[in-house]
Amino acid sequence: MCVLQIRMSEEMEELSPLGDSGHGDGSEEETEEDDEPKICQVCGDKSTGYHFNAMTCEGCKGFFRRAMKRPAQLNCPFQNACVITKSNRRQCQSCRLQKCLSIGMKRELIMSDEAVEKRRMQIKRKRMHEEPVTLSPQQEAVIQELLTAHQKTFDMTCAQFIQFRPLDRDQKSISEYSGEPKTSRYSNASAHKPPPEDAVQRTANFTSFSSSSLSFQSLENKERKWLKGAIFTSLPHFTDLTTYMIKNVINFSKTLAMFRSLIIEDQISLLKGATLEILLIHFNMLFNEVTGIWECGPLQYCLDDVMRAGFQHHLLDPMMSFHYALRKLHLHEEEYVLMQAISLFSPDRPGVTHHNVVDRNQETLALTLKTYIEAKRAEPEKHLLYPKIMACLTEMRSMNEEYTKQVLKIQDIQPEMSPLLLEIISKDSC
Template sequence: MSSDSRELDDSGVEEGPREEPEEDDEPRVCQVCGDTATGYHFNAMTCEGCKGFFRRAMKGTPNFRCAFQNKCVITKSNRRQCQSCRLQKCLSIGMLKELIMSDEAVEKRRMLIRRKRMAEEPTVLTQEQETIIEELLLAHKKTFDMTFSDFSQFRPLDRDVYYTKEPSSSHQFSPRAESQEEVDDPVENGIRFGSTARTPQSEEKENARKVKFTSLPHITDLSTYMIQNIISYAKLISAFRALPIEDQISLLKGCTFEIVQMRFNMLFNEMTGIWECGSLKYCVNDAQRAGFQRHLLDPLMKFHYTLRKLHLNEEEYVLMQAISLFSPDRPGVTQHREVDELQERFALTLKTYISAKRSGPEKQLLFPKIMACLTEMRTMNEEHTKQVLQIQDIQPEISPLLLEIVSRQC
């Protein structure tokens, strides 16, 4: 080994320069006590025991006294009996206090060694993490049919008539099929949620021609279907079942919109902007025909493009769903510490999975990008709740289950 190599001290940290003899060089014997030496420590050939003794003695204020006229012969068997003579022997063979690293330097070196080992050693999922992923995958596959074959019995999607659009937006969706229905009256052209100044003429026209969110019945059925599947999904997760029923309800109310969007993202075609759900195809106009407004739909579309471009695999999607489900700050959650620990466990599993399974420089930023998507959904979640309640006030066709989910904001 070269002369600039380092020796680990008994704390597992390299300490001072070490030189190892060649095979035909001097025997590897500690010059202090005669024990087997491990190399040069602090400028002398010593064993690990004498190396540690010298470092501890020099870092303190040695006040050793010999009971036998400072003439003790230090051996492997008696080296602990006279510290004074042992220290003198260390100094006499040339061990130098100046080569002892400070506590700060030792800690810095320890961190460098850990980082080097982590960089050299491949990341591997633990058995517990493998089990977590397997359970989440099973729950997901049992509760999410990507072909939507069970959705055929619900009310059809009506795209024939569209009476609403938002006049305040400069970049609205303008469905071609309904373009001839549009007139100049600002109220008749659109619905403003909340208070709206109306003229007697506009009110008369609006009463004569009732506002109708034509795709709302189908979108309501679709939402109810997705919510039921997410409830079933959560109940298949053992950590969720172990929580109090009140916390289960609070967590489901908080995460449902987010998990619905994650599942739909798996079906999102980033080239066309279409959600391809088996034989069903959805565009953002369908959500607008159900009454949702652009200040939800615009960030929602941006979210779907951003997340889809990460090209997550199924394992990463299900871990992302679990992180959303186990959010300790949802309204009504009581077991904050337990839920927080569970969320941290899922987040660490996702981070480890990415390190173990992904390759290329892009993997370094994948985990923070996923977490940023989760944060973005929290904001959209609140806006979605508000718009659902506004739609219900105008056209009461929202299902009781969906209203129950959004009731946390009431």
């Protein structure tokens, strides 16, 4: 290090109230009860207390600590008799050090770098403990508005589901047709064993049923053959179900003040982009990660039911991995609704014109979610929850595209999809 850098470093340290080592350097510090000003016994500057056994200023405290750690020998350019003052204390380091030693400053009181860092971390933890993270009144209001909107528009008892056209399970699913392990609600629970820990990262895993002797290519051929002659017996029920759920999402969005404040064209674009993702979040709240069953009040759905509606493995394998991974996070209702709102207010949806407004809303929601986790969660790994939720939101984007493709394919084979769903997945922005 050059002389100029050393000098600048020393001057900055002397100006800093913490000097080279802060107040965690192992020095003895005492505060006098009276108001009489104290002076540094080395240079005469204003003292900040006892450091390394002597009354000194922050500058001389830092100098002594550095000098004791510096291996180089200090030499006086004059006659080893320099008078050290506030104004000239940096001119002769040798005499300044001798003055420090003569007034009783002790090298053994200097803490090691490791001890200093440990003490700093203790102070940091203490401050964090004393100042817990809390939600602001504005964030509390946002969460309450979302919860109210969600509870008004989404019935967790699913009582309305019995009014839909009946769920017909007579038709074989592709898994039964192709000879794969049966995955219905009546099968062994091992067929629904959750995927590995990293399932959330493997959004494009189209071959998760690796236990099957069929290759993915042969399975795809089986699906094509099945699709040609299939009657999707579950499709009427799922059409009614999807229409009902989409209306709930629209009503949920219209209840939010920040959504209503947008122009109608942007409202439509955001709904088209996010509705299918919000439906995934809704169904995750009803998913049993032990059995692999969606428990919807009076009705229960398994993977075969979804297959009987015409959906194929390119969507269903990642979807199952998604549901296991998200459900494993055991989100609070507040976290679920914030996740829905973050998905809704995505400024990069096709057709959105006021990107900045939507982006600010999403930023507000994301920060609220992060603060909620910090304030309300107690588990040690809570700092990992926010990025995991963000990863799930990203994963839903991939499934959204594949879902759209499969709906259009099913509609070509058996035109029973609801006009509302077809409108949601249409490319037009209005």
